[in-house]
Amino acid sequence: QVQLVESGGGLVQPGGSLRLSCAASGSIFWLNVVGWYRQAPGNERDLVAKITSGGSTNYADSVKGRFTISRDNAKNTVYLQMNSLKPEDTAVYYCNKASGSLLPWGQGTQVTVSS
Numbered sequence: 001q002v003q004l005v006e007s008g009g010g011l012v013q014p015g016g017s018l019r020l021s022c023a024a025s026g027s028i029f030w031l032n033v034v035g036w037y038r039q040a041p042g043n044e045r046d047l048v049a050k051i052t053s054g055g056s057t058n059y060a061d062s063v064k065g066r067f068t069i070s071r072d073n074a075k076n077t078v079y080l081q082m083n084s085l086k087p088e089d090t091a092v093y094y095c096n097k098a099s100g101s102l103l104p105w106g107q108g109t110q111v112t113v114s115s
Helices: none
Strands: 004-007 010-012 018-024 034-039 046-051 057-059 067-072 077-082 091-097 109-113
Touching: 004 091, 018 034, 018 091, 018 109, 034 067, 034 077, 046 067, 057 067, 077 091
Parallel strands: 010 109
Antiparallel strands: 004 018, 018 077, 034 046, 034 091, 046 057, 067 077, 091 109
């Protein structure tokens, strides 16, 4: 079974940028739709961006125009470029499938937006 490891989080000031990576232990080509989720304290885990195996993308309204999801099937990696970050983007970010049965969750990567 494919395992997912997220990285790239950190502390950034409002308006800053981060690039998250999600490395899979196996091929992601067959995962079809892959997404980035986030969970802030006290909130549910929400899907913020997803990408199909063909490269079609979809974003939550809260991140549209600021976040960009991409995937490199050859490297078995999914990325999330986050620009113009806001304090409300603070959360633990996870990647997983965005269709069908989910894979086991990774440990996530913490993103903190604060001055």
